[in-house]
Amino acid sequence: MNRRSFAAQRKRPERPMRVLHAVAELYPWVKTGGLGDVASALPLALAREGAELRLVLPGYSAFLDAFAGVRDAARLKTPFAAERVRLLLARLPQEGGLAYLVDHPPFYDRPGGPYHDQEGRLFADNHRRFALLGYAAAALAAGADREWRPQILHAHDWHAGLAPAYLAARPSGEEKAATLFTVHNLAYQGLFPAAIFPELQLPPAFFALDGLEFFGQVSFLKAGLFYADRLSTVSPTYAREIETPRFGAGLDGLLRARARHLTGILNGLDPEIWDPARDPNLPQNYGVEDAPAGKRAAKLALLRRFGLEERERQPLFGVVSRLITQKGMDLVLESVPHLVARGTALALLGTGDGDLEEGFRAAARAALGRVGVEIGYDEALSHRIIAGADILLMPSRFEPCGLTQLYALHYGTLPLVRRVGGLADTVVDAAPEAIARGAATGFIFDDETSDALRAAIDRAILLFRKPEARRVMMRRAMTRDFTWAQSARQYLALFRELLEERGRSAPA
Numbered sequence: 001m002n003r004r005s006f007a008a009q010r011k012r013p014e015r016p017m018r019v020l021h022a023v024a025e026l027y028p029w030v031k032t033g034g035l036g037d038v039a040s041a042l043p044l045a046l047a048r049e050g051a052e053l054r055l056v057l058p059g060y061s062a063f064l065d066a067f068a069g070v071r072d073a074a075r076l077k078t079p080f081a082a083e084r085v086r087l088l089l090a091r092l093p094q095e096g097g098l099a100y101l102v103d104h105p106p107f108y109d110r111p112g113g114p115y116h117d118q119e120g121r122l123f124a125d126n127h128r129r130f131a132l133l134g135y136a137a138a139a140l141a142a143g144a145d146r147e148w149r150p151q152i153l154h155a156h157d158w159h160a161g162l163a164p165a166y167l168a169a170r171p172s173g174e175e176k177a178a179t180l181f182t183v184h185n186l187a188y189q190g191l192f193p194a195a196i197f198p199e200l201q202l203p204p205a206f207f208a209l210d211g212l213e214f215f216g217q218v219s220f221l222k223a224g225l226f227y228a229d230r231l232s233t234v235s236p237t238y239a240r241e242i243e244t245p246r247f248g249a250g251l252d253g254l255l256r257a258r259a260r261h262l263t264g265i266l267n268g269l270d271p272e273i274w275d276p277a278r279d280p281n282l283p284q285n286y287g288v289e290d291a292p293a294g295k296r297a298a299k300l301a302l303l304r305r306f307g308l309e310e311r312e313r314q315p316l317f318g319v320v321s322r323l324i325t326q327k328g329m330d331l332v333l334e335s336v337p338h339l340v341a342r343g344t345a346l347a348l349l350g351t352g353d354g355d356l357e358e359g360f361r362a363a364a365r366a367a368l369g370r371v372g373v374e375i376g377y378d379e380a381l382s383h384r385i386i387a388g389a390d391i392l393l394m395p396s397r398f399e400p401c402g403l404t405q406l407y408a409l410h411y412g413t414l415p416l417v418r419r420v421g422g423l424a425d426t427v428v429d430a431a432p433e434a435i436a437r438g439a440a441t442g443f444i445f446d447d448e449t450s451d452a453l454r455a456a457i458d459r460a461i462l463l464f465r466k467p468e469a470r471r472v473m474m475r476r477a478m479t480r481d482f483t484w485a486q487s488a489r490q491y492l493a494l495f496r497e498l499l500e501e502r503g504r505s506a507p508a
């Protein structure tokens, strides 16, 4: 059997649970961040645990070009087009999985990214583009494809937030899938002016405090949070943080009210893509045993790639990140002179906020040979930084889960992070007692200031000069288990609970 097959690999005699994921990104075709990674890895992990998985995706041309059509699954009358919209069932090339593509070229066949045009401006009709995704997902969850009816609809982020609302708006006698809504980042809410509400053709009563209204606007995120049967987010710590005003982005009241139905399930790492022993982007592959040699080769190649001085004995800090304040990249920029003064080097890859991009470019010009900056999006280079750096900087202000630090750990690169969200759940600080126990895997600091970041950088530099402690930490980091299988089991337990609660456990 194909190793990456989505076909349920049955472990139990009963019929596998049928789960439909509604999501706007899918690595490697459409990805702006961790969501795309999750959308490609989680369904596969669920399939390996015995579930039957399908996705519903916007019909971007990147998908239509890459996936082979299997059949027309449905034609939907929707509020968004005069003609019926086709749901095309297609096969994913690498993994043999199945996805429904919402085939509506006027919405999805355009230059630019999934949400922005080529100049980086949000598309003006995003409310329609993603309402259609939610509408199609709800239709499938209510049996629009006569040949396959999901028991669970798992919707991700604001882009799919209307799916539970459209499902709730359907006739109550209808058989419908149970819903889980997962928040990957509460800061992106899909907010639109109240004036667009009639276009959605949802019941007028839905535009209310007990509904999808948010301070006079339409919130796609709140629709998901309000109408889904269950809620989850991508780390246990973030799940509790977002119930507080500090992290709740105005939705903490609703999240507190639904606390019983909100869980945190950590993301995992896809070893097919992130594995130093097989990674084709590295000069030399390595495992736990030969990590020092493999990392030395990766570091040297990286120093050369960025034109940095080949001072192997000095720690090399790495960054692979969206350049935004969420990620604490302003704190990193303020700390660059300190890194240079301490004799270390920095290799950074990222895109994002124009001021930060310019700031990092200027920092590189001011410290030639010590600070290397690549503004852009580059998968291969991201792997080479994760492998070649000694320490990964990720001082996020908030972090729902974070995948980059998981990749770093697995490559023996010690993450330096703030104690928030998924970072707090996945990195163990190099406190003397944790080093002695062999548990430490990185460096954690608390205050949201560049002073605190610099103090943590100093601690990391000190530790770097203690080869034995460093070796123990690297080994521990590389052997931590953050596979998707663990997460998938937790999702499946949640789905089972949800179906039982609804009084209709998976039919035999």
Ligand code: ADP
Residues within 6 Å of the ligand: 032, 033, 034, 035, 037, 320, 321, 322, 349, 350, 351, 376, 377, 378, 379, 382, 401, 402, 403, 404, 405
């Ligand atoms: P977020 O989704 O908030 O950006 P995550 O850590 O969950 O944060 O995921 C980020 C993903 O995007 C990782 O796979 C990371 O390697 C990747 N990434 C971020 N910036 C870049 C970039 N400039 N080039 C290549 N990959 C990037």
Ligand code: GLC
Residues within 6 Å of the ligand: 033, 034, 035, 038, 184, 185, 234, 267, 399, 400, 401, 402, 403, 422
């Ligand atoms: C979001 C979060 C990130 C998380 C990713 C995948 O982009 O910012 O922390 O890892 O989603 O869940």
